[in-house]
Amino acid sequence: MIGSWAGAMGHTQWMPEVWLSMGVDGNGDGRISPFGPPDDALAGTAQYLVKRGHYRRDEGWGYEVRLPARARLAGQRTIGAWQKQGVTRANGQPFPRPGEQASLWRPVAGGPVFLITQNFRAVRSYNPADSYALATVHLADRIRGEGPFVQQFPGGERILTLAEVQEIQRLLTAQGFDTNGMDGRIGPETVVAVRAFQRKAGLKPADGYAGLKVLARLRQGA
Numbered sequence: 778m779i780g781s782w783a784g785a786m787g788h789t790q791w792m793p794e795v796w797l798s799m800g801v802d803g804n805g806d807g808r809i810s811p812f813g814p815p816d817d818a819l820a821g822t823a824q825y826l827v828k829r830g831h832y833r834r835d836e837g838w839g840y841e842v843r844l845p846a847r848a849r850l851a852g853q854r855t856i857g858a859w860q861k862q863g864v865t866r867a868n869g870q871p872f873p874r875p876g877e878q879a880s881l882w883r884p885v886a887g888g889p890v891f892l893i894t895q896n897f898r899a900v901r902s903y904n905p906a907d908s909y910a911l912a913t914v915h916l917a918d919r920i921r922g923e924g925p926f927v928q929q930f931p932g933g934e935r936i937l938t939l940a941e942v943q944e945i946q947r948l949l950t951a952q953g954f955d956t957n958g959m960d961g962r963i964g965p966e967t968v969v970a971v972r973a974f975q976r977k978a979g980l981k982p983a984d985g986y987a988g989l990k991v992l993a994r995l996r997q998g999a
Contacts, residue, residue, distance in 0.1 A: 788815050788818035789822050801824050802820075803819060803821070830903065831899055832895075833894075839914070840866050842864050843865050844864060844881075845864065856872045856874065857876065859879065867926075878894060879892040879893060879894045884911065888928060889927065934989050945971070954974050978998075
């Protein structure tokens with residue numbers, strides 16, 4: 778088994794031990810491979826979440842909620858019990874399964890608050906980072922057609938539109954920072970150009986991120 782310099786390998790970036798113990802022949806070709814068609818990787822990941830993460834079928838990962846005044850964040854209880862204390866879904870919809878066990882979680886002050894269940898912890902078992910797990914389960918919700926968080930995280934920026942990215946590229950090029958075209962895609966040339974502009978304009982951090990702050994400063998220069 779040949780992995781990267783850090784040992785992780787294949788579509789879902791597992792260590793060899795995980796492939797050997799959790800791998801599944803998802804496409805029925807008689808071998809378990811982390812490379813090539815993704816069938817084995819997806820089937821193995823599902824098995825990992827069930828066996829190591831204790832994922833519960835037909836339950837949610839959690840819900841963004843609103844809290845009543847003086848809410849107590851500690852403890853785990855059923856969602857129905859949280860409702861009796863005044864906790865409601867942030868989007869105004871009812872909880873689909875009041876019997877699920879959940880605990881309250883506020884990732885950062887001023888940001889959204891969640892009731893999280895065992896299935897959130899199952900996803901977190903794959904990568905022990907709260908932000909990684911939240912991004913994963915929220916992406917799954919968006920794929921199913923649900924909306925963005927009602928309460929945004931502090932300091933976050935919305936994603937630029939295609940036209941705004943093209944405008945950034947046009948303004949950068951006009952000010953001497955070549956982006957190698959204005960296709961609306963943030964490739965390596967655009968990142969380098971943004972970083973150079975940030976340094977010249979005194980924007981910190983000079984990380985090459987083409988966001989709203991960079992666009993506003995470019996418009997000032999134009």
